[in-house]
Amino acid sequence: MKDSIRVIDSIQEMREYRSLIYETKNIGFVPTMGYLHEGHLSLVEQSNKESDITIVSIYVNPTQFGENEDLQTYPRDIDRDLDLLCKYNVDAVFYPNNKEMYPEGYLTWVEVEKLSSLYCGRSRPTHFKGVSTIVSKLINIVRPLYLYMGEKDFQQIAVLKKMIEDLNYDTYIRPCPIVREIDGLALSSRNAYLNEKERRNALSLYEAQILAKEMIYKGERNIDTVISKMRKLINEKDGRIDYIEFVDPHTLELKADLIGTLRVLMAVYIGKTRLIDNFEITIN
Numbered sequence: 145m146k147d148s149i150r151v152i153d154s155i156q157e158m159r160e161y162r163s164l165i166y167e168t169k170n171i172g173f174v175p176t177m178g179y180l181h182e183g184h185l186s187l188v189e190q191s192n193k194e195s196d197i198t199i200v201s202i203y204v205n206p207t208q209f210g211e212n213e214d215l216q217t218y219p220r221d222i223d224r225d226l227d228l229l230c231k232y233n234v235d236a237v238f239y240p241n242n243k244e245m246y247p248e249g250y251l252t253w254v255e256v257e258k259l260s261s262l263y264c265g266r267s268r269p270t271h272f273k274g275v276s277t278i279v280s281k282l283i284n285i286v287r288p289l290y291l292y293m294g295e296k297d298f299q300q301i302a303v304l305k306k307m308i309e310d311l312n313y314d315t316y317i318r319p320c321p322i323v324r325e326i327d328g329l330a331l332s333s334r335n336a337y338l339n340e341k342e343r344r345n346a347l348s349l350y351e352a353q354i355l356a357k358e359m360i361y362k363g364e365r366n367i368d369t370v371i372s373k374m375r376k377l378i379n380e381k382d383g384r385i386d387y388i389e390f391v392d393p394h395t396l397e398l399k400a401d402l403i404g405t406l407r408v409l410m411a412v413y414i415g416k417t418r419l420i421d422n423f424e425i426t427i428n
């Protein structure tokens with residue numbers, strides 16, 4: 145374990161640090177919004193395994209939050225984050241501020257059409273534009289070979305894969321599995337918003353997954369029937385469903401039939417907190 149960690153807060157210093165790394169070294173990059181948990185740390189561990197250098201960014205990107213969303217209240221604890229990253233032997237942490245990332249007069253946006261307006265994009269119409277713009281900027285600054293991203297944000301991975309393909313970035317996304325609490329709730333910085341009762345109700349997202357898998361493995365082949373049972377379970381636990389959709393894992397197109405490998409994407413409000421989760425299902 146290191147006793148201190150290199151924290152870089154300017155783009156210029158990040159570029160200088162990057163330019164001193166030999167071309168033969170693989171750089172793994174883990175972009176985050178901080179308030180780190182085991183989900184984030186699993187990405188760091190994966191990068192440590194596969195890359196020579198691991199760089200983590202901590203930046204609560206304002207442009208991916210809608211006007212009435214939780215930008216102001218989003219949980220932050222940089223000291224704790226840096227302590228954790230120190231224990232994981234991260235090589236450098238990029239921790240820029242808003243002036244650095246979006247200086248006065250900033251005008252340029254990256255938008256992945258179609259994919260950004262589906263699912264989460266319906267209730268968060270500017271979200272993925274903010275995500276693709278900031279990740280594009282971070283890739284240009286850090287120039288990593290691998291980008292470690294959690295499947296927790298499944299649509300985000302699809303959007304960014306398309307951006308990387310279309311804009312010819314020399315970077316590859318390494319998707320990592322969802323890390324869950326012991327009871328099944330997917331880890332998220334936003335879980336910090338949940339009170340005790342909401343925390344119990346939030347488990348309905350995972351329980352709905354188990355229910356769906358059970359129904360399908362027992363032979364149910366009607367997607368609408370499965371979705372309506374999932375909805376009922378979540379509604380009974382006071383969850384307000386934004387969407388539950390069965391999609392193609394590559395194109396994100398809606399699937400009409402329960403055959404092959406599908407991804408089930410879901411977003412649910414528990415109280416005021418919007419939680420997302422997803423799971424894969426394969427039917428032969």
Ligand code: AMP
Pocket residue numbers: 175176177178182183184186187292293294295296297320321322323324330331332333
């Ligand atoms: P965030 O800080 O929420 O922007 O997340 C930063 C990265 O961590 C993204 O690639 C997320 O998909 C990933 N991540 C967040 N939660 C989890 C989780 N429970 N399991 C795996 N990866 C996660």
